[in-house]
Amino acid sequence: MRVATFNxxxxxxxxxxxDIDAFAHCIRTxxxxxxxxQEVDVHQPRSGSVDLTAIAADAMGAVAQRFAATIAGTPGAVWAAATGAExxxxxxxxxxxxxxxxVRDWHVAYLPRIPFSFPMYLPGPNRVMMVDEEPRAALAGCFDTPLGTFTVASTHLSFVPGWNRYQLRRLSRVLAAFPGPRMLLGDLNLTGPxxxxxxxxxxxxxxxTFPTHQPSRQLDHVLTDHPRLRARRCATPQLAISDHRALMVDVELAPQPVSNTLSPCAARENEGEG
Structure with a gap:
């Protein structure tokens, strides 16, 4: 079974x-x-006013799909935090x-957001910009897979140091209330430790996984609490879109519980398209 996360x-x-055709090709790849x-548009002019989730579903042959809005409106212009009732x-x-x-069922969890504008420091002298942190959410589904039933979640956490850790702790508590075992996939804006x-x-x-041309940091992760789930192969192909590389992992069940250590995938991290 192959799982993947891609900003x-x-x-x-x-x-x-x-380029919608290039996007679909990347998903098929x-x-x-x-x-x-993560960073998915629906009906946005900048991406051709299409539904990128539907295009991805068609490209990969998905039988279940769901999009969870964090922003209603146009990022960088006029927007409001999504409520789920758009x-x-x-x-x-x-x-x-x-x-x-x-899929058996879906769940959306909205994560804590910094409730005020704050300064963001940009490269160069006197480059300070006041920003409003965009809302964040996690979308979870309970799926019947060949390896058993899993609760799987997709999320994109804040880029603000400290706040993303707080969101991850909160999300972990939310996921713990869903049926196990569980997997969490997404751009967490945090490194491994x-x-x-x-x-x-x-x-x-x-x-x-980031940045795409010369990746030096792992911001994108595939996590689990299943004691027997392990990676048989992983790859971070460089694709035609995005500033991130996708992280894809072929998983299987070990005959015995695996230790709480990383799989030996690091040596293969650039396997795939280059």
Whole structure:
């Protein structure tokens, strides 16, 4: 079974625009059975006013798909925090979760947000900008897979140091209330040691995923609390879109419980398309 997480940068190629055919090709290339996407557009002019979740579902042959909006409106322009009650056809931005396996139910958890504007320091002299942190959410589904029933979640945490750890701790508590075993996939904006400490979950792979051309940090993760789930292979292919690499992991069940250590995937982190 292949699981993957990919921050798609709303389907955009760095330094270029959005090519829907290229986006669909990238999703087909991943060939994932369970796929978590972040920075997903729905009906946004910058991405051709299409539903990127639906396009991804068609490309991978998903039988179950769901999009959870974190923003209603246009990122970087006029927007409001999504409530989950937006009208159909509303321009939105958020996270998605897709599966080739049937889903039993869906859950959306909205995560704590910094409630005030704060300064963000940019490269260069006197480059300070006041920003409002965008809302964050996690989308979870309970799936019947060949390896058993799993609760799987897709999320994109804050880039603000400290706040993302707080969100991860909160999300871990939320997931603990759902049926196990569980997997958490997404762009956590945290590196490996912090992820292990604040989630209480076991990483299935260690591999640098950001930035795409010369990755030096792992911001994208596949985590689990299943004691027998292990990675048989992992890869971080460089695709035609996004400033992140996708992290894809082929998983299997070990005959005996595995230790709470990383799988030997690091040596293969650049396996795949380069």
């Amino acid at each position: 798609i940068l709303h389907g955009r190629s760095p330094g270029a625009g959005v 991943l060939d994932a059975d369970l796929l978590a996407l 009208q159909p056809g509303t321009a939105a931005y958020g996270v998605a979760l897709l599966s080739r396996y049937p 912090a992820v292990r400490r604040w989630s209480g979950l076991r990483p299935l792979a260690t591999a640098s």
